[in-house]
Amino acid sequence: MPFIAPAIAAIGAAVTGIASFVGGLGVVGQALLGIGLNFAVNALRGDQQQQAVTGTQLQVQYGADRPREIAVGLVAVAGHDVYTNTYGPSNKYMQKVFVLSDFPVTALTRIAVNGEWRTINWGNVEGRGAQVTGFDGDVLRIRFYDGRHTALQAAEFGEHGLVGSSNPAGRWTAEHVGKSTAFVVINARFDDEEMASLPQFLFEFQGAPLYDPRKDTTSGGAGAHRWNDVATWEYSENPIVQAYNYERGFFANGQLLVGKGVPEIDLPAAPWMSAANVCDESTPTRAFRYRAGALFSTSDGVTHSDNLAPVLEACSGGLFYLVDGDHPIVGANQPVVATLTDDDIIVGSPRQFRAKRRSDLVNTVFGTYNSPDDLWAATSYDPRSSAEALAADRERHAKALNFGAVFLASQASDLAEAALRRARYQASETIIVRPRWIVLEPGDWISLASARYGTRTYQVVGRSLGALNANGARNVTLTLDEVGNGIYDSSIVIPERPVRIAPAFPVRLSTLQGFLAYASQVTSESGRALPAITVQWDLIDDVTVDSVLIEYWKSDDPTRRIQANFERASVTGVVAEGLVPRTSYTLQGTVVTNPPRNTFFSAPQIVTTLTEDLAAELADLQEDIQEILRFGPESLGKLEELLEGLAATIATTNVVQHSEAESASAAIIEERTTRATETEALARRTDGVVATLTDVETKVTGTAQAVTTLEGRVTSAEGTVTAAASAVTAATARIDNAEGVALGAASAVNSLSATVTQNTSSITAQAALINGVQATVDGVSANGLFSVDAIAGDGIGSVRMALFARVNDSVGYVDSGLYIDVTGGVGTVLIQANRFIVTDGSASTYPFVIQGGVVKLAIARFQQLVSDNGKMVIDGSGGTISIYD
Incomplete structure (x- = not known):
């Protein structure tokens, strides 16, 4: 063919x-x-x-x-x-x-x-x-x-x-x-x-037949398996056996195809056999505790850690690199190998203790596994959550945990439950103990009895040997994370430590808090819809406040002002006196106190009243809302462009001072540029610092840099004169592994820019501000920014502000933002969020939710609801519903 x-x-x-x-x-x-x-x-x-x-x-x-x-x-x-x-x-x-x-x-x-x-x-x-x-x-x-x-x-x-x-x-x-x-x-x-x-x-x-050292008589096991004879190997779903074979490497014709190629001497048989046996233990729901299936790859950018991670995640395990070789550990309660007391800690040595780590709080776990029944698609397992943890944390902290090598739903759920329970052991310590405890190794479980902090069970996650100092020679520094038998035994109750909240102090208000205003309508006795403005504010707990005073006026005539008073106990009100349709009004509010004291008006709110047809007015706003919502993501794109531009700038500027060691370097860089021609005047200054250090043992490289660029430019071309100034400051830090893959990165940027352009017919002025931060670890990125853009020209002006947050992970992304927009004489405040919660500090409620583009009230108290045409009135106080022809 x-x-x-x-x-x-x-x-x-x-x-x-x-x-x-x-x-x-x-x-x-x-x-x-x-x-x-x-x-x-x-x-x-x-x-x-x-x-x-x-x-x-x-x-x-x-x-x-x-x-x-x-x-x-x-x-x-x-x-x-x-x-x-x-x-x-x-x-x-x-x-x-x-x-x-x-x-x-x-x-x-x-x-x-x-x-x-x-x-x-x-x-x-x-x-x-x-x-x-x-x-x-x-x-x-x-x-x-x-x-x-x-x-x-x-x-x-x-x-x-x-x-x-x-x-x-x-x-x-x-x-x-x-x-x-x-x-x-x-x-x-x-x-x-x-x-x-x-x-x-x-x-x-x-998949592949695998070598199992437990079945090799020559390696301390019992059986006919031999490393140099693939014909003796057998199929295995045991994740530790799979990891062992990856450590040794997969060979063909004497050549390493995939894996590390670690010699047998660096993989002590006893811990590997023990870990594999734990995987083969039965559970109440499965014949085997842990099973896995994976595709080990040599794809570009895939490291040994990337290949081993899903297999080890399938058994809630990990690898520890000790003096005698690589040791595995799997998800099961471990025996306590030592008991330490305060007497074992070097007197006068620094000691760090944290009872609760807020940045690591997790009380809900969700994610996917590979479901054979669903054609091996990534399918959600039952999410795991802890009511006790939610109550202690006072808010939901959810984490996605996807199991790329797990094909059993019950195993995925058990792994998620264990991860959640492990996260609830929150304490951590760093202590310096006597040299005799050098025998402790990473992965060991120990008991530490402290008169100040109580008795806790810890896992050794770090160990280092100190040099001679005032406290003695060869002392041992231990880094400890709290663990316990409750990780894999759900019958054990893990004690929760509630978040500490400072006591509140009496607040005496000097103005309205949370003052907002928006256009609405009221119905006259004749049934005619009249323009109105609804105002609202935060609930007032201050007993010295008597009432709320609202003052409003036409935005183009501030000399003629109207006032309205409302009761302190209310949180909303409606003003209608003197209002005309399609007109801009400015409103501000304050409190009236007894005994009197100095108060001031809140920030003004600008509202344009509606026409008599509310539905038509709302329909006209749809396009404006969509445009405002695009402002946050667009600003985030500008933030990333700034970071890329500054990275290129710092790479090409002149080094004026440089220090370098075998595995570290530090440099101060600067650039000065001036240029003056018949059509252009330019002045640019760039200053920066860069520091880089590579850990000799782990080959992990850390880089930190800060750069500031100032630029002023005036150009003239074809009758158009443009004056532009900018100031950009950025600080970035990142840590890369030995293969150059970023383990974590963080950036913060502040950008100011101003431009004025004059041509033969008009002048346009524009000013912009972007403040942004970005943090990335393991494919999860968190971004936050504050952006303002102001434009004036041709007799009109507009301002657009965004307070925007976005988190990206393997599932997708979540946005949340607050947008303030003034365009064409109309002021808009827009909130974008999955959840909108109102709280007084102790109780919270969801006033409404949006599903399928429809606003649904979760709970509402009202005095009167009137339909747009005035023919239906629901009296919340009197408990009546009236319908008029």
């Missing part, structure tokens, strides 16, 4: 690579195919995004430039499409070859065809392969190669085989073996009723 010839030609090299795989490339060739080629191409493209490592690959992959992937445990993939061939009368048959894993696998369990699971009838095998059930006709067959083969099946040389039916002949030969590669051959027969087009496939299979 000519139309697929280019694709087949491009795949030919890949098929040849599959055929020889590791047999004929040699050492250099194998390294290039496995690592060097992919990394080089991706680096040149510069557009690769790091992909999360999971147990699924639901999109078909194409092309030869694909990273190696090795499957462990139960997984599902759409496969890597490497070959397409049609043959037979009228090209009625089509062959497709999909690579499943770049290492042998154990078994192909089932296949999904067009979103529906089908079984494979391995008892019905003929030249085209095993029958895929669920079709009336014999239209779909499959052949499976688990990667442990050394030659093609005999069927490949027959009428329907890859070699026998290649079109033209020779596109697939006996040399295309695919040794050590797991792949499937799909053979479809086109049929108008059953197979009019090639369907979409999803393959579920059991």
